[in-house]
Amino acid sequence: MCGIAGIVSSDEVNQELYEALTVLQHRGQDAAGIVTCENDRFNLRKDSGLVRDVFHTRHMLNLRGKMGISHVRYPTAGCTNTAEAQPFYVNSPYGISLAHNGNLTNAEELKEALFAQDQRHINTDSDSEVLLNVFAHELQELRKLRVGAEDVFRAVAAVHQRCRGAYSVVAMITGFGIIGFRDPYGIRPLVFGERKTAHGTDYMIASESVALDVLGFKLIRDVQPGEAVIIEKNGRLHRRQCAEKVLYSPCIFEFVYFARPDSIIDNISVYKARLRMGDKLAEKILRLRPDHDIDVVIPIPDTSRTAALQLANGLGVKYREGFIKNRYIGRTFIMPGQQLRKKSVRQKLNAIDLEFKDKNVLLVDDSIVRGTTSTQIIQMARDAGARNVYFASASPPVRYPNVYGIDMPAAHELIAHGRSEQDVQEELGADWLIYQDLIDLIEAVQKGNPSIGRFDTSCFNNDYVTGDINQDYLDRLSKHRNDQSKARRMVEGSIIDLHNAG
Numbered sequence: 395m396c397g398i399a400g401i402v403s404s405d406e407v408n409q410e411l412y413e414a415l416t417v418l419q420h421r422g423q424d425a426a427g428i429v430t431c432e433n434d435r436f437n438l439r440k441d442s443g444l445v446r447d448v449f450h451t452r453h454m455l456n457l458r459g460k461m462g463i464s465h466v467r468y469p470t471a472g473c474t475n476t477a478e479a480q481p482f483y484v485n486s487p488y489g490i491s492l493a494h495n496g497n498l499t500n501a502e503e504l505k506e507a508l509f510a511q512d513q514r515h516i517n518t519d520s521d522s523e524v525l526l527n528v529f530a531h532e533l534q535e536l537r538k539l540r541v542g543a544e545d546v547f548r549a550v551a552a553v554h555q556r557c558r559g560a561y562s563v564v565a566m567i568t569g570f571g572i573i574g575f576r577d578p579y580g581i582r583p584l585v586f587g588e589r590k591t592a593h594g595t596d597y598m599i600a601s602e603s604v605a606l607d608v609l610g611f612k613l614i615r616d617v618q619p620g621e622a623v624i625i626e627k628n629g630r631l632h633r634r635q636c637a638e639k640v641l642y643s644p645c646i647f648e649f650v651y652f653a654r655p656d657s658i659i660d661n662i663s664v665y666k667a668r669l670r671m672g673d674k675l676a677e678k679i680l681r682l683r684p685d686h687d688i689d690v691v692i693p694i695p696d697t698s699r700t701a702a703l704q705l706a707n708g709l710g711v712k713y714r715e716g717f718i719k720n721r722y723i724g725r726t727f728i729m730p731g732q733q734l735r736k737k738s739v740r741q742k743l744n745a746i747d748l749e750f751k752d753k754n755v756l757l758v759d760d761s762i763v764r765g766t767t768s769t770q771i772i773q774m775a776r777d778a779g780a781r782n783v784y785f786a787s788a789s790p791p792v793r794y795p796n797v798y799g800i801d802m803p804a805a806h807e808l809i810a811h812g813r814s815e816q817d818v819q820e821e822l823g824a825d826w827l828i829y830q831d832l833i834d835l836i837e838a839v840q841k842g843n844p845s846i847g848r849f850d851t852s853c854f855n856n857d858y859v860t861g862d863i864n865q866d867y868l869d870r871l872s873k874h875r876n877d878q879s880k881a882r883r884m885v886e887g888s889i890i891d892l893h894n895a896g
């Protein structure tokens with residue numbers, strides 16, 4: 395998952411793009427970048443690392459301009475090296491820069507076609523560089539000296555024809571403005587908002603509404619699946635549906651884990667969706683064991699807190715913060731490499747023994763993916779003296795790879811793949827394991843916006859919304875991107891790009 399933002403303002407945007415990235419940091423911790431545009435010239439700073447480490451005062455001073463885009467990265471293609479940090483840049487036509495959240499599922503074919511037919515060279519393994527070049531090629535084909543909104547809409551329509559998979563995008567064209575667009579399924583979130591100032595209206599596009607809130611923008615709405623939103627540098631706004639066929643199917647895992655609870659995406663409050671997940675889990679537990687002996691409900695910080703609190707209320711059992719999170723350790727699931735993920739769980743969470751001693755504890759997490767967190771946490775609960783350790787997951791067993799922007803490419807790395815719930819319970823060492831039912835999860839999310847008829851739930855039920863994912867693709871993905879092969883490719887690459895402020 396990545397975080398993206400774009401701003402057109404009557405004032406300098408560097409500081410605000412930086413702040414947007416700090417608010418979106420939970421979507422990607424590997425690399426960060428900002429491009430601004432001033433007098434038809436781009437200024438770029440991007441590098442591997444957290445937002446606070448990538449941008450120093452000297453970089454910020456260089457990022458001049460009243461429009462710009464920014465990105466935090468969690469790779470799903472290529473590797474973690476700096477050459478694949480975003481935004482990407484092409485000089486022709488016009489000078490275009492682009493930041494992408496999602497994953498193209500036909501990137502290999504597109505890369506070949508870009509080279510063989512469109513005479514474009516792709517210098518990294520990043521699918522986002524491919525996407526940028528498709529967009530650039532389609533704009534070039536229109537052969538206009540100066541670009542206009544109509545041309546951009548036509549190029550986005552052509553992108554929809556050629557690209558498969560998930561893409562929420564912000565792009566910027568020198569001397570013209572910024573563009574936000576979303577694939578025809580709306581798999582990854584994208585919202586836009588406005589802020590009235592004494593000098594006119596500023597506009598902002600972002601992955602999540604929380605970034606708008608923090609910068610004082612008012613949410614207008616989600617960018618619709620297939621839609622493109624253009625904000626010209628003079629503040630003029632254009633919108634157009636560019637896809638022939640639209641099938642709104644947002645990724646349900648955004649609501650389970652990725653998005654911040656204070657965001658509203660796809661017109662659904664993530665916070666309320668998580669509360670409802672807690673309600674549903676409580677109902678299931680009471681159905682299965684009306685006379686349960688749970689003494690205390692304990693969340694596994696951070697993301698599960700909202701669901702766990704409501705679950706405790708539903709059961710009428712005490713809610714206690716039995717694990718304390720080290721506030722300086724980030725999200726472990728999106729860290730690169732299993733060794734680092736495993737080590738970080740212990741650095742991140744520590745138990746308060748008195749909440750466990752001689753009690754039947756119900757630990758709650760939002761999801762169990764590789765089982766890295768749950769295995770260690772259950773052991774920690776036992777070490778802290780718990781009598782029985784029960785474990786509830788606010789989402790169903792994750793059994794299948796994600797191909798739309800979450801880096802879980804190899805089925806065999808998922809703890810529930812090919813295992814029954816009973817098997818997983820034994821593997822984790824829990825005394826009882828309760829998973830949310832998929833139907834309940836869907837209801838919990840859909841209640842926030844009943845007009846969305848479908849969600850991408852592929853990691854739970856193998857049903858990929860784009861309908862074009864076959865075993866051959868999954869096998870290639872698994873071979874290329876499992877933990878071991880990723881580790882082999884962790885080489886540092888130098889950037890062939892705009893001058894990058896070092």
Ligand SMILES: O=P(O)(O)OC[C@H]1O[C@H](OP(=O)(O)OP(=O)(O)O)[C@H](O)[C@@H]1O
Pocket residue numbers: 651694695696697698724725726727728759760761762763764765766767768
């Ligand atoms: O089964 P696993 O492979 O361990 O993955 C699932 C865990 O990873 C995530 O936590 P993370 O530490 O990333 O972030 P959080 O602080 O937002 O909960 C998620 O909330 C689960 O706790």
Ligand SMILES: NC(=O)CC[C@H](N)C(=O)O
Pocket residue numbers: 395396467468469470471472478494495496497498520521522799800
């Ligand atoms: N998680 C994402 O959205 C990743 C974007 C893009 N596929 C990359 O690897 O950089």
Ligand SMILES: [Mg+2]
Pocket residue numbers: 694695696697698759760767
């Ligand atoms: Mg967690």
